Amino acid sequence: MATSSKSAVVLKAVKKIVVQFCPFESNVRSTREFLVMVGSEKARSTNMNCEVITEVKHDQSEPVVDITFMNGERLMMKGARLTSKEMLTTLQSHCVTKDPQAKPGAKN
Amino acid sequence: MWSLFFTILSPTYGWQPLMQSVRHGSKAVTRHRKPMHILKQKLMAITEYIPPKPSTPPGALIPRARPVQEENGLVLLLKKELQTIFQECKMIAVIQNNSINSEDMLHLKHRLRKHSITIKFIPNQVIRSFLADSPYINMGPLFIGPTVLFVSKEPKVKEMLLSLRTSPQMILLGACVEKTLLSRQGVLNYAKLPSVTMVQGELVSGLTMLTSRTASLIRRPPAHLSLLLQQYLKQQAGDASAETTPGDSPADA
Numbered sequence A: 001m002a003t004s005s006k007s008a009v010v011l012k013a014v015k016k017i018v019v020q021f022c023p024f025e026s027n028v029r030s031t032r033e034f035l036v037m038v039g040s041e042k043a044r045s046t047n048m049n050c051e052v053i054t055e056v057k058h059d060q061s062e063p064v065v066d067i068t069f070m071n072g073e074r075l076m077m078k079g080a081r082l083t084s085k086e087m088l089t090t091l092q093s094h095c096v097t098k099d100p101q102a103k104p105g106a107k108n
Numbered sequence B: 001m002w003s004l005f006f007t008i009l010s011p012t013y014g015w016q017p018l019m020q021s022v023r024h025g026s027k028a029v030t031r032h033r034k035p036m037h038i039l040k041q042k043l044m045a046i047t048e049y050i051p052p053k054p055s056t057p058p059g060a061l062i063p064r065a066r067p068v069q070e071e072n073g074l075v076l077l078l079k080k081e082l083q084t085i086f087q088e089c090k091m092i093a094v095i096q097n098n099s100i101n102s103e104d105m106l107h108l109k110h111r112l113r114k115h116s117i118t119i120k121f122i123p124n125q126v127i128r129s130f131l132a133d134s135p136y137i138n139m140g141p142l143f144i145g146p147t148v149l150f151v152s153k154e155p156k157v158k159e160m161l162l163s164l165r166t167s168p169q170m171i172l173l174g175a176c177v178e179k180t181l182l183s184r185q186g187v188l189n190y191a192k193l194p195s196v197t198m199v200q201g202e203l204v205s206g207l208t209m210l211t212s213r214t215a216s217l218i219r220r221p222p223a224h225l226s227l228l229l230q231q232y233l234k235q236q237a238g239d240a241s242a243e244t245t246p247g248d249s250p251a252d253a
Helices: A029-038 A042-046 A084-098 B001-010 B040-046 B075-087 B102-114 B126-132 B139-143 B157-165 B184-192 B196-252
Strands: A014-021 A050-054 A064-069 A075-078 B091-099 B119-120 B148-153 B168-177 B181-184
Touching: A014 A029, A029 A050, A029 B091, A050 B168, A064 A084, A064 B091, A075 B181, B075 B126, B075 B184, B102 B119, B102 B157, B102 B196, B126 B139, B139 B168, B157 B184, B168 B184, B181 B184
Parallel strands: A014 A050
Antiparallel strands: A014 A064, A064 A075, B091 B148, B091 B168, B119 B148, B168 B181
């Protein structure tokens, strides 16, 4: 689960991330891992304006990650059958298409 | 050279062969590893041991049983601690922390300490193996990822929620309050409940309301009657005094 420099999370183009899950379900592991990776210090430091909101529910609903980008686009990921890595790579690919940024390692 | 000497020096001891070869140069026992003679090499190669091959691979027949690891001393200690926690503490809350600052954590700890709520960091594996044996098995799926336990002897839910509101990275997943498993919604509802004395008072007043109503209903006719009688007596007394006062004056006069 440790993020190397290549798979670092850069949230420059992200406005808001809403993660909702029901902790008593059995299919929430990947969503929770994704939440940890996105809510980590490193990820949050790339964009201090980005809000990471967690909603804990108990209605046996599926875990959903709702991401709003700076240009108004929304990305919804249903995490019941996805792994955290897949979700992360999808998010990163979307971020990269939004604004082609320099790699975080090359910046320094 | 020595062989020649033998034949010359001892002619009386019978016939000795003329030439006796003495081994020199190649010894059997050497200090280094002596290279094998080619014939010996060939023999060794031919007579190598070939073990009999089993018809089925051994992994297919016997199922691979993981060796049962004995639990560490540390694990046993933690489990004992967990047992005491579950016996004594009325409130056990499970929180997920998304990389909270150490500074924020200190502040949070300080705030919770004031209400005698302690924070416990116990590895998930230990907790899950402990819960599997205990009656709190349904709490098991909560413990995924970085989790923290807030335990306290008194169920001080309101104070805990207030302290958690200030730190957005700590996410309340669920709690076991007074041996009942509550989800986050349940915890919020529990916090909104009035205190026990208030509830008792409300209950008592609700129960006695009916009986008091019946009692008042029963008492109404005799009370009405007594009121009427009193009113009648007053009227009578009023009439009598009205009679005597005009009667008195002619008596005086």
